[in-house]
Amino acid sequence: MRTIIEPFKIKMVEPIKLTSRAEREAILQKAAFNVFQIPAEEVMIDLLTDSGTAAMSAEQWAGMIRGDESYAGARSWFRFEAVLRDLTGMSHILPTHQGRASERILFELIGGPGKVIPSNNHFDTTRANIEHSGAKAVDLVIAEGTEPKSRHPFKGNLDVAKLERLIGEVGADKVPVCMITVTNNSGGGQPVSLANLRAVRAVCQRHRIPFFLDACRFAENAYLIKQREPGQADRSAKQIAREMFDLADGATISAKKDGLVNIGGVLLMRDDALAAKANNLLILTEGFITYGGLAGRDLEAMAQGFTEVLDEHYLEYRIRSVAYLGEHLLQAAIQIVEPPGGHAIYLDAAAFCPHIPPAQFPGQALVCALYRQAGIRAVEIGSVMFGGAAAPPMELVRLAIPRRVYTQSHIDYVIEAAIEVYQKRSSLRGLRIVEEPPALRHFTAKFAEV
Numbered sequence: 369m370r371t372i373i374e375p376f377k378i379k380m381v382e383p384i385k386l387t388s389r390a391e392r393e394a395i396l397q398k399a400a401f402n403v404f405q406i407p408a409e410e411v412m413i414d415l416l417t418d419s420g421t422a423a424m425s426a427e428q429w430a431g432m433i434r435g436d437e438s439y440a441g442a443r444s445w446f447r448f449e450a451v452l453r454d455l456t457g458m459s460h461i462l463p464t465h466q467g468r469a470s471e472r473i474l475f476e477l478i479g480g481p482g483k484v485i486p487s488n489n490h491f492d493t494t495r496a497n498i499e500h501s502g503a504k505a506v507d508l509v510i511a512e513g514t515e516p517k518s519r520h521p522f523k524g525n526l527d528v529a530k531l532e533r534l535i536g537e538v539g540a541d542k543v544p545v546c547m548i549t550v551t552n553n554s555g556g557g558q559p560v561s562l563a564n565l566r567a568v569r570a571v572c573q574r575h576r577i578p579f580f581l582d583a584c585r586f587a588e589n590a591y592l593i594k595q596r597e598p599g600q601a602d603r604s605a606k607q608i609a610r611e612m613f614d615l616a617d618g619a620t621i622s623a624k625k626d627g628l629v630n631i632g633g634v635l636l637m638r639d640d641a642l643a644a645k646a647n648n649l650l651i652l653t654e655g656f657i658t659y660g661g662l663a664g665r666d667l668e669a670m671a672q673g674f675t676e677v678l679d680e681h682y683l684e685y686r687i688r689s690v691a692y693l694g695e696h697l698l699q700a701a702i703q704i705v706e707p708p709g710g711h712a713i714y715l716d717a718a719a720f721c722p723h724i725p726p727a728q729f730p731g732q733a734l735v736c737a738l739y740r741q742a743g744i745r746a747v748e749i750g751s752v753m754f755g756g757a758a759a760p761p762m763e764l765v766r767l768a769i770p771r772r773v774y775t776q777s778h779i780d781y782v783i784e785a786a787i788e789v790y791q792k793r794s795s796l797r798g799l800r801i802v803e804e805p806p807a808l809r810h811f812t813a814k815f816a817e818v
């Protein structure tokens with residue numbers, strides 16, 4: 369059969385409120401053109417994020433009931449620890465309430481003024497936590513990673529020559545860790561190859577620099593390696609994922625992605641001395657080391673989610689349904705970041721509305737247009753999110769696909785809406801910021817149309 373079906377059936381449904389264009393216009397004005405300020409009930413298809421938005425399985429819900437809520441050494445903790453150890457082989461497994469809690473603990477320990485932390489692309493919370501510690505975050509993705517039309521199979525790769533140059537310039541003692549984000553969310557959800565992970569690992573080893581993964585989407589990255597990297601087709605996604613972790617000294621994970629849960633995170637490491645300090649910080653702000661700010665039931669759901677996510681029928685459906693959206697947009701001449709990546713399709717907003725300059729936020733204008741047209745909520749990843757002194761290399765709008773939530777007809781609706789907006793793209797208007805906070809402005813900034 370050529371048709372790849374959703375490898376699940378639906379047991380519980382949540383109604384979608386259907387709104388009119390006039391209602392959406394009023395809602396958008398009230399939200400000051402910032403879709404983070406729109407109540408979720410007023411959104412018809414919510415593609416704001418794939419983070420924490422997954423539908424859990426019957427087995428995960430069963431685990432929620434079985435959850436052991438003992439303070440220390442709960443049965444659910446031991447199950448979670450065993451699954452994570454089997455998956456990653458890491459010696460220290462710290463549960464946290466979400467990815468940024470892992471980042472905050474890690475960078476409080478190894479960041480600080482004068483330090484430089486390279487990555488392919490740091491995600492916004494990672495960058496914010498690094499900068500909060502006083503360190504500098506540097507993005508070293510390969511050149512193809514910033515060219516929307518490049519069909520390089522691993523556009524998330526880190527440029528190894530740039531890494532060598534950076535270490536030469538600042539000195540290895542100033543680089544407390546080198547990170548790689550898999551898949552590369554800020555760079556279009558693009559995967560990183562095993563060959564690149566091995567090369568970066570070798571450079572880090574030579575300079576005695578620890579190498580960490582931001583492994584939120586490790587399973588999607590592993591499946592894309594299986595599909596695209598020569599010699600990997602016959603290995604299981606689980607074997608590939610394990611090799612990715614084997615190359616690293618540690619990892620931060622938001623379980624809200626490939627953990628298939630609505631809340632949860634993990635901090636992983638091999639270094640005993642660092643782990644002892646991290647456990648102290650975990651106790652200080654998250655909770656005891658066997659629950660890390662989560663309920664026992666959350667640990668059960670994570671243990672089950674981290675197991676289910678490596679099911680290859682699930683991964684095939686997941687990667688294929690994202691590609692389906694991307695391919696239909698490309699057929700309609702809408703430029704996306706090619707080739708489609710793991711969890712989202714990224715529209716090239718600069719190509720979509722060339723009449724809107726970066727200073728007037730073409731991505732935000734497109735986000736507003738999609739909401740007006742069809743009640744679709746997307747997110748800008750461009751001059752609003754990363755704007756500062758220098759404009760970011762790409763103006764993107766991310767359509768992130770929640771895991772196991774929408775069916776093919778929902779995706780067909782998104783395709784139709786994007787094409788309708790594209791046909792009247794010259795009428796889209798730029799925006800200006802009328803109010804903004806000092807950091808992570810995309811969440812709360814207020815806009816007005818130019």
Ligand SMILES: Cc1ncc(COP(=O)(O)O)c(C=O)c1O
Nearest residue numbers: 419466467468491493553584622
């Ligand atoms: C690559 C990456 N790293 C870190 C995070 C932060 O995770 P959390 O939202 O759980 O704090 C995210 C969340 O979207 C992410 O995509």
